[in-house]
Amino acid sequence: MHITHLSLTNFRNYGRLELDLPQGPTLLYGNNAQGKTNLLEAIYYLATTRSPHADNDAQLLNWDAAQSEEPIVVGRLVANVVTAQQTRQVEMRLIQEQKPTVARLRNFSFRREALLDRRKVRLMDLLGAIQVVLFLPEDVQLLTGSPANRRRYMDITLCQIDPVYCRTLSNYNKVLEQRNAVLRQMAEGQPGRDILPIYTEKLVDLGSTIFLRRAKFLANLSRETQRIHYESLTEGRESIRLLYLPRLSAKKSRLAPPSEQNPEALSEWLETHQGQSEIVSERFARLLHETLATDIARGATTVGPHRDDWSFQLNGRSLGSFGSRGQQRTAILALKMGEINWMTAVTGERPILLLDEVVAELDELRRAALLSYVSQATQTILTATDPGMFTDEFLQTATRMAVENGRINVM
Ligand SMILES: Nc1ncnc2c1ncn2[C@@H]1O[C@H](COP(=O)(O)OP(=O)(O)O)[C@@H](O)[C@H]1O
Ligand SMILES: [Mg+2]
Missing domain, CATH: 3.40.50.300 (P-loop containing nucleotide triphosphate hydrolases)
Structure with a gap:
């Protein structure tokens, strides 16, 4: 084009x-x-x-x-x-x-x-x-900056090619605001118990679609990025990958088994459940139920895709925290080249x-x-x-x- x-x-x-x-x-x-x-x-x-x-x-x-x-x-x-x-x-x-x-x-x-x-x-x-694929010198902040930065990148990139994702995300953000408003009311001792489930149900429905599409996106983008990084940019010496970190578990949960709290296991779990949004919904609903007391106390929804993150991994470590400046730049270049390939493959x-x-x-x-x-x-x-x-x-x-x-x- x-x-x-x-x-x-x-x-x-x-x-x-x-x-x-x-x-x-x-x-x-x-x-x-x-x-x-x-x-x-x-x-x-x-x-x-x-x-x-x-x-x-x-x-x-x-x-x-x-x-x-x-x-x-x-x-x-x-x-x-x-x-x-x-x-x-x-x-x-x-x-x-x-x-x-x-x-x-x-x-x-x-x-x-x-x-x-x-x-x-x-x-x-x-x-x-x-x-478009835009590459700016400050893109290295995708590694070192805040999760909000990385979510923004994921959303803008995916929205360019996936209108369903974009619509779902926009609706999710609206419902999230409404749910949080009810939670704040409840935190102040006002009623809300009867309307909260209505928003929770909508949030679960929309949120599951977002979790699934992000997992698929990052898995595909990771594959391209990894190949380019390994073959063309480091002469076969280093292997990176992108790891999705869905907030589909509570930070500290006594109820969930460890396998359900490991972000790596969670992102794999999402990948294997592509097309099965009911199963993801069920899990997200269970999690929201589990965190309800915390959410009411804080007056905000503490789990869900609005708290997601992702990271670059080199040999199982986060490149953002442990990589040299040069390694970080190379990783970003690989990501951008991966993005070009991914977009071309998806859209033709x-x-x-x-x-x-x-x-x-x-x-x-x-x-x-x-x-x-x-x-x-x-x-x-x-x-x-x-x-x-x-x-x-x-x-x-x-x-x-x-x-x-x-x-x-x-x-
Ligand atoms: N809203 C604006 N209206 C007029 N000038 C602007 C506006 N925003 C930025 N600029 C000016 O644009 C210039 C920067 O342009 P930029 O495209 O970043 O330059 P460069 O050629 O270095 O890439 C600066 O002089 C800045 O003051
Ligand atoms: Mg400039």
Whole structure:
């Protein structure tokens, strides 16, 4: 799949941009703070409806435009996308309205609109229209950062190709909030015992689907990542894998046998029960029953997919805690290359690759491995401050574009 044209209005430091994009590799180069990362972010945002940084969407609007006196400010991102099947136009609007108030304080409201082929759709329906794999230098935080980081990665990646997962997740989060509200009420001594089971039942139903799909996703992604890491990145010396850590057991449980508390056994158990969501539901329901007293005391649901995690394992140890910086970087590279293969296998389309300043950090062996993926991709957009670090051979195949202060010139 590839994007033929990208149009940006009031997005970050792009006031107005109309850009034709070719197939093959495109190298965006220029000094720092000119808009290279912002351009990758725009494409990623259209693909996932999320920014790679977990910040507030209103900040995506161009600052100058957002501060103007205009009653309505609209940021627009539009991409024309070509796949083997069809050509589509994917659009996102960021809308900021000023509501007049008594005081001189300005009161803003911010909302987003999604359009597919010029027709308004739900944000969720945009997912899958563009499929991307984004690789940022800070991705190493997937190893060292918080579980929330890793859940976010899992959710965004899986949502790009699995609409059922995405819908289920969104419903799960709503039901979780409702259940937690009832638990808080009960913690304060108000009634809730009769409505709690209604939310618990829904939570069990939705949560089981999430557990199962995450287990399958991580098992498949792990297989690809492990192979690439072993064969292409460490010359057969090291073997890593991704381990799903579902919160399908209580942290300390006197009731459950040890085999039910071991995360490794649990993720295998989920894998062997693919397609048997009743069995998983039954187990999740039993667990929620077991943790009920704790949940009421805390006023929150303490088990379930919203507390999941996953980790990189090297010889049975967590790479995040024990790996060297170099080992961690190699693992992330393997993960990204694994993601490309996994996505291509699932969808039958090659995703668009977005590589932000990552090539500079790699040694020769790993750079060559990554660039071989670039040469197979239908479209790749890479950024660098210095095009000189690429080989002439690579530069001959790439389209070069200079980025300067929110403007792009094709060289
Ligand atoms: N909402 C915004 N409005 C205008 N400018 C922004 C906005 N958000 C970030 N910027 C500017 O964008 C620039 C950073 O762009 P970036 O794409 O990260 O640069 P680089 O070329 O180094 O990758 C900075 O100058 C920053 O001030
Ligand atoms: Mg940058």
